[in-house]
Amino acid sequence: MEKQTITIYDVAREAAVSMATVSRVVNGNPNVKPATRKKVLEVIDRLDYRPNAVARGLASKRTTTVGVIIPDVSNAYFASLARGIDDVATMYKYNIILANSDGDDKKEINVLNTLLAKQVDGVIFMGHHLTEEVRGEFSRSKTPVVLAGSIDPDNQVGSVNIDYREAMKDATNALIASGNKKVAFISGSLLDPINGVSRLNGYKEALTENNITFTEGLVFESDYSYKAGLALKDRVLNSGATAAVAADDELSVGLLNSLTDSGVKVPDNFEIITSNNSLYTDMARPSVTSITQPLYDIGAVSMRLLTKLMNKEDIEEKSIILPYGLVKRGSTK
Amino acid sequence: MEKQTITIYDVAREAAVSMATVSRVVNGNPNVKPATRKKVLEVIDRLDYRPNAVARGLASKRTTTVGVIIPDVSNAYFASLARGIDDVATMYKYNIILANSDGDDKKEINVLNTLLAKQVDGVIFMGHHLTEEVRGEFSRSKTPVVLAGSIDPDNQVGSVNIDYREAMKDATNALIASGNKKVAFISGSLLDPINGVSRLNGYKEALTENNITFTEGLVFESDYSYKAGLALKDRVLNSGATAAVAADDELSVGLLNSLTDSGVKVPDNFEIITSNNSLYTDMARPSVTSITQPLYDIGAVSMRLLTKLMNKEDIEEKSIILPYGLVKRGSTK
């Protein structure tokens, strides 16, 4: 037989009070006489009573769990965000349902729907782009949403990011300042606004400021992976580039290693600046100069923003921009 | 006002059938005449009805969500496991509530309790050790549990691992075979059975087979981090060791880099074999020879095992051991 689950009703009977009273002490409602509270608490302890959160969720319409849609937890960038999210969630007594989407539109929609079916109180979305369909679901649902490390061109939902455009501009300028005339721009899909709009524009602005003509041939659309970086070497060298700004660390280290392994000296003959300042940049030899992003904080602040939204608090600004930096390492002169 | 949530009752009314019938089509019960099924489906579509999973959970006593307790998602090793877990969970229509514990006993207990309060159908636990308290909760609860990449000395719950002892023995033997007389053993806390029992025993066995006397001075208890690896260099060199087997990749690369940076040639003057074959081992220069563990699979198989447990299927063997390997890279001769 199933172990008899003990309910609020059992506690009420044993303590000789009503369910309502038990409910009150369980939920910390102050309107209970200390004496009865104590009595109830004792019975709860004796019976080892555990409130059923599902029943509570049904009755109260709050589940204290939020959905987190992430492209891939095993990617260091997103994993850092996720850690920040969970820590703040825990702090505010929420749990997170984590779901990997691989950045795939269909999966995102599916996952979002099951999350909403499970009545999550809020959703944090990470992804390289937002399809119309996903945005449609967001706006038709009453559930608050925050984008973490992801751009929303329309700015309809909350979001937390750094200024990718400025950061990329700074990185490009730094490379130009050290004498590079041809700086390659390497990113993931340019269809993603974070690359095709924010970062690419920052890159172009730097060129313009330095009177350098933009060339399509120096733009490389790739994959956020170490392998993709390894594979990029020849194309990059053939383009005549003597430096590169890249949107991903694994990608950058891949490029760096294949360059080094084939005899190209970094930074003497080729310089690299990457974007995420993950552990990879520090481990590589030479280590990689990088834009620094407060990844953990982006996650943490996103979750904090979401708690406010769920709480229907007034929000000054739904689109939060966090500061970035640039840390110089061995891959630049 | 809140957007009026539409329920199974609304659909029943509009389709002129009973709630039971609607429930049947929603749940794919075959006992419904195709015509009525079609009719109901149309109404569902027209009303944009979404079943409420919380209510379903309360009524059916199944939430189709499992709890995953993880020390730290931003650690590459655990993140890989987590990805395997989520993929298989999705495959079987489950979602995962992910909770970071930092390997802290208190947090583990807390998290486990809220997970159980939320009526998860099962739990996957990852952690370096299992406290008595946690094991107590496991056994007193009816909820199935599987340990992923974690040892249970008592073997009371399901688990999926590799044979850490044999793997470490092989690695140590390889180092001895290439001429090293003094091989350092570097791991996390020796209080964790995976280190203090499995791995250390494998290391000792290798020594014994080669008539080498075990020395406490060659055992280094450290932290699973890059920094800890960097900090270990002097102590390791002072011990007279000419090689090391290590239990963690970040740790290993830290040691490797601080060795290289201070002029010690790897592998000529010092050899290293690490344990997890993460991307770090491939990115490092020289790259690091490693035991290969099917991390993703450990996660995936754990979740698969859990589905069987939740389904009350007969299990041949609750403790699954997956194969490991050894991949030679630049850190060994």
Add this chain to the structure above:
DNA sequence: CTGTTAGCGCCTTCAA
């Protein structure tokens, strides 16, 4: 193949 009827365990007015 379909409908009726009880709950699942808890919260939340509304009275007392």
Add this chain to the structure above:
DNA sequence: TTGAAGGCGCTAACAG
């Protein structure tokens, strides 16, 4: 400060 009663939205026998 406490209790009674009515749901929350859905599933699960059990009839028919």
